[in-house]
Amino acid sequence: MKQNKNDRRKELEKDLEKFPFIQDHQDKDELYNKISLQMMEEEPKxxxxxxxxxxxxxxxxxxxxxxxxxxxxxxxxxxxxxxxxxxxxxxxxxxxxxxxxxxxxxxxxxxxxxxxxxxxxxxxxxxxxxxxxxxxxxxxxxxxxxxxxxxxxxxxxxxxxxxxxxxxxxxxxxxxxxxxxxxxxxxxxxxxxxxxxxxxxxxxxxxxxxxxxxxxxxxxxxxxxxxxxxxxxxxxxxxxxxxxxxxxxxxxxxxxxxxxxxKVSYKLYNYPATESKFLVPIKIDENATIEEAFQTMIDNEGGEYIDSAIPAGVSLKGEEASEELLSVTITTSNKLEPDQQSITMIEAVLATAASFGYEHVQLQGLPFRSIDRYDLSNPLETPVAVNPLLMDTN
Amino acid sequence: MRSIFESLYEKYHQDIFQFIFYMVKNREQTEDLVQEVYIKVLKSYDKFKGDSSEKTWLFSIARHVTIDFFRKQERKRKRLLEFFDWEKKGEQIKDQQPLPEEIAEKNEQIQILYEHLDKLTVDQRSVIILRFIQLMSIQETADILGWSISKVKTTQHRGMKVLQDLMADQRKEGDNYEAK
Incomplete structure (x- = not known):
């Protein structure tokens, strides 16, 4: 019986080895042109x-x-x-x-x-x-x-x-x-x-x-x-x-x-003349880790009218709990309240995690159990879009 | 940049293309993902420290690009499932690709096995493709996946078991059909 199983395994391996070689028919120069065009488009942003x-x-x-x-x-x-x-x-x-x-x-x-x-x-x-x-x-x-x-x-x-x-x-x-x-x-x-x-x-x-x-x-x-x-x-x-x-x-x-x-890190677009604030995606390296994405969120770079959505003194540590779930530990030197500043931070984290393919984020370390619609004791869903606007034609 | 591209292309292009193809089973999508791999590689080539072999590094990036693609697809699929009505759902879910020409030319056993690759988890599929289609060693596979050798062996064993069971079921069905 065991022999039979081993034979089947060997047979399976041999069949897999018989899988045909799949060749790319794209022209090499054309491929290179496509790649360099894409890279050029990303560079001067x-x-x-x-x-x-x-x-x-x-x-x-x-x-x-x-x-x-x-x-x-x-x-x-x-x-x-x-x-x-x-x-x-x-x-x-x-x-x-x-x-x-x-x-x-x-x-x-x-x-x-x-x-x-x-x-x-x-x-x-x-x-x-x-x-x-x-x-x-x-x-x-x-x-x-x-x-x-x-x-x-x-x-x-x-x-x-x-x-x-x-x-x-x-x-x-x-x-x-x-x-x-x-x-x-x-x-x-x-x-x-x-x-x-x-x-x-x-x-x-x-x-x-x-x-x-x-x-x-x-x-x-x-x-x-x-x-x-x-x-x-x-x-x-x-x-x-x-x-x-x-x-x-x-x-x-x-x-x-x-x-x-x-992959993007979300920051806050803040145009003072109108006091408009919106989440803005900052494109990051495609090989970046979630830690690097968080670091980009925290730093003060990004250009004019771009602020960090993360309050000063806060650090974020992300750990992949599963392919779909990211666990994020928030530590801070200042006390966080369940206010607009905190919800902006949470939503920027959720949106950033979404760009890494995570579907849920479990937040840890916040000194409150819920904020607005978010129950922090459960994993939070990541969004499908940011900055909703309602056009009312009435 | 061109010289780096040329060098990588000559050494690894077809292997990378084949790996991604067997993962996603769609030629057009493979072409797009291969482009993404090159962009990532070329952008970070100067940071490549040589801790792993160039080949391992390249395959590792190819695998990450593929996993990112699967994640995105999964998210989109879920959104579509919620949005479309059931009549349309069928069309959306049924994204079965026609057999590629190269596989269609092979015997039925290979064709069935090719279909069954979809039943494996992404990790199992990665290992099975790297080990038995790309003919990489366990060590190379472990390096690409960033796993221990024992994890590669376990995942390989489980993947092969899934395929074996599926093929056995297929045989039984065939026998029953003939008996009738």
């Missing part, structure tokens, strides 16, 4: 952005639209709660579907749009995250360029009625760039159509980019960020009239590959 492709749009066309940052706030306190809930809890990653629906038109064109800044009343903490379990409202990802011209800020935009069209939505949101405290939305005015793992971005014929490589890199990073959590692996670029897209210094770029994973 620290340069200043000079101009963003913002098109003049006629503001009078829009009637009653409100864009509300996460925790925010309509006319009445009760509404405000609802909005906050929907914004945070309704923002499941339905971008797949929305991307499929992007040719649809809005049934009603709002003719005015204004942004109400978040109104912290002291009793409610602001959340920056969107979780997959909240799927009441679909959302689209619209990416803004920070005023520092270096970082991009992704927003998960949702509406009460779930009617979202990429072109219209980004156009409406871009109108409010100043109020949001961002420089603009690099993909404003474009049309996006998805086909399985590929997407087409169709640029208006008069789409203009600022000169300089920083603008090119910003546009590339915006595209990458827009599709980061979708299933899209390739994005094809062209103008509406069918011409291939000219990406500044990169020349003609017909398609871009979207990396299946990008």
């Amino acid at each position: 620290k340069r200043k952005l000079v101009i963003m492709p913002i098109f003049a749009l006629v503001a009078v066309l829009f009637l009653t639209a409100l864009i509300l940052p996460p925790i925010l706030i309509d006319q009445s306190g009760e509404d405000s709660m609802d909005i906050a809930t929907e914004s945070n809890e309704g923002g499941e990653d339905n971008s797949e579907t929305l991307h499929d629906e992007q040719s649809a038109e809005l049934s009603q064109i709002p003719s005015e749009m204004e942004v109400t800044e978040r109104d912290m009343d002291g009793s409610e903490l602001q959340s920056y995250l969107v979780f997959e379990k909240f799927k009441e409202n679909p959302f689209i990802i619209a990416v803004a360029a920070g005023m520092n011209g270096e970082q991009i800020i992704p927003f998960a935009i949702t509406t009460k009625d779930g009617q979202l069209n990429y072109t219209t939505t980004t156009t409406l949101v871009a109108e409010q760039a100043e109020e949001l405290g961002v420089a603009g939305f690099p993909l404003q005015g474009t049309e996006i159509n998805r086909k399985g793992t590929e997407a087409d971005i169709i640029f208006p014929e008069d789409f203009q980019m600022a000169g300089g490589s920083s603008s090119d890199v910003m546009l590339h990073n915006s595209i990458e960020q827009t599709f980061q959590n979708s299933q899209v692996s390739q994005v094809n670029l062209k103008y509406k009239d069918g011409r291939p897209f000219e990406m500044g210094n990169f020349g003609t770029v017909e398609s871009l590959t979207i990396a299946s994973s990008v």
Whole structure:
């Protein structure tokens, strides 16, 4: 019997050894070009952005639209709660579907749009995250360029009625760039159509980019960020009239590959003129460990208007409990309270862990057992998107 | 950078491609992941200290890239499962790839075994591919995975046991079918 088992094992080994050699048919030079293009695109991201492709749009066309940052706030306190809930809890990653629906038109064109800044009343903490379990409202990802011209800020935009069209939505949101405290939305005015793992971005014929490589890199990073959590692996670029897209210094770029994973450390974008605060992903080395990611979160670098989301004196230690669960021990020289500062830190940690592929994070070392919606005695879910905005067209 | 790429390509490209291919079983995805491997390698080549062999280092990065890919896929799959209705779910879950040409040319036994690789855990699959398809030694496999030799042996044993049981079940089904 044992002999029989051993024979079977040997036979199995021999069969495995007979597996055919799988050859890559890609051309070596072509492969090298793709790799070097990707590496070039990543390198100059620290340069200043000079101009963003913002098109003049006629503001009078829009009637009653409100864009509300996460925790925010309509006319009445009760509404405000609802909005906050929907914004945070309704923002499941339905971008797949929305991307499929992007040719649809809005049934009603709002003719005015204004942004109400978040109104912290002291009793409610602001959340920056969107979780997959909240799927009441679909959302689209619209990416803004920070005023520092270096970082991009992704927003998960949702509406009460779930009617979202990429072109219209980004156009409406871009109108409010100043109020949001961002420089603009690099993909404003474009049309996006998805086909399985590929997407087409169709640029208006008069789409203009600022000169300089920083603008090119910003546009590339915006595209990458827009599709980061979708299933899209390739994005094809062209103008509406069918011409291939000219990406500044990169020349003609017909398609871009979207990396299946990008590790980032989340920090806080803090533009003082509007007091806007949003989580901003800082791309880190692809070989970085979670410890290195935490260190990047803690340090004070990152550029103008970028702050650490981690309070001074706090250190973070991460340990992989399983492939899906990260255990994070927080130690601090100052006492932490269950306040906005702490929830911002917790959410930045969750978002950073998500970029490493973790689905849950168990936090340890905090001197309170719960904060806002988070029960710290259990592992916390990592988010699917950050910076929810609710567009209310009523 | 070009010379480093050329050197790595000549020495390891096809092996790395094959390893990732047997892990993810999709040629296009493999091409993308191989690109990611090169980018990581080229960006950190000057930090490579030579503590391990170049080959071990490269395979280790390839494995991490592949695991990151699986994690992302898993997250996406879960999101889709929650979002899509059941009718669409079937299409989303059923991401079975057609047999690659190279496997389709082999006998049925090999084809079945190829399908069964999916039933292994990622760790078991890594070990089985490295040991029996890439024909690496236990020591090399341990170095790539960053494991002890005994962990490689245990994981290999468990993986082979899974495959053996699956093949045995397959044989039984075949016998029953013939008996009818």
